[in-house]
Amino acid sequence: MIKVEHIGIAVKNINNSNELFTKLFNQQPYKLESVESEKVSTSFFQMGETKIELLEATDPDSPIAKFIEKRGEGIHHIAYEVENIEAEMKRLKNEGFTLLNETPKKGADNKLVCFLHPKSTNGVLIELCQEITSS
Numbered sequence: 001m002i003k004v005e006h007i008g009i010a011v012k013n014i015n016n017s018n019e020l021f022t023k024l025f026n027q028q029p030y031k032l033e034s035v036e037s038e039k040v041s042t043s044f045f046q047m048g049e050t051k052i053e054l055l056e057a058t059d060p061d062s063p064i065a066k067f068i069e070k071r072g073e074g075i076h077h078i079a080y081e082v083e084n085i086e087a088e089m090k091r092l093k094n095e096g097f098t099l100l101n102e103t104p105k106k107g108a109d110n111k112l113v114c115f116l117h118p119k120s121t122n123g124v125l126i127e128l129c130q131e132i133t134s135s
C-alpha cells in the first residue's frame with residue numbers, strides 16, 4: 001500500500017456537512033459526485049496529499065444508511081492507494097483477510113475500489129483504491 005488516499009466520513013446530510021467542513025477546513029470541496037452502485041452522494045476535500053470524503057446515503061439500503069443507523073455519523077473507512085489493485089487483493093486474500101467484493105468495482109473519484117471486511121481488520125473498514133488511468 002502506498003499511502004492513505006482518503007478518509008471517508010458518513011454524514012446524514014451532505015449539504016449541511018459540506019457547509020460545516022468548508023468552515024472547518026476553510027476551503028470548498030473540489031468535487032461532488034453521486035455513486036449509483038453504492039447509493040451515496042459524496043464530496044471531496046483536498047488536504048495535502050490526502051482527501052476527506054463525505055458520504056450521504058441516497059437510499060435506505062445504502063451501506064452508509066446502515067452504518068449511521070448502527071453507529072451514528074463519523075469515520076466510516078480509511079482508503080489506501082495501491083499500485084495494482086488485483087495483485088493487492090490477491091495478496092490480502094492469501095493473508096487471510098476477507099474481501100467484500102471479489103473483483104474491483106468502480107468507486108467515486110475515478111477509482112477502482114475494493115473493501116475489506118472490518119471483522120478481519122480490527123473493526124476498521126479498509127478501502128483499497130487505484131486511480132483509473134485512461135490509456
Ligand code: ZN
Nearest residue numbers: 008053079127
Ligand atoms: Zn472512500
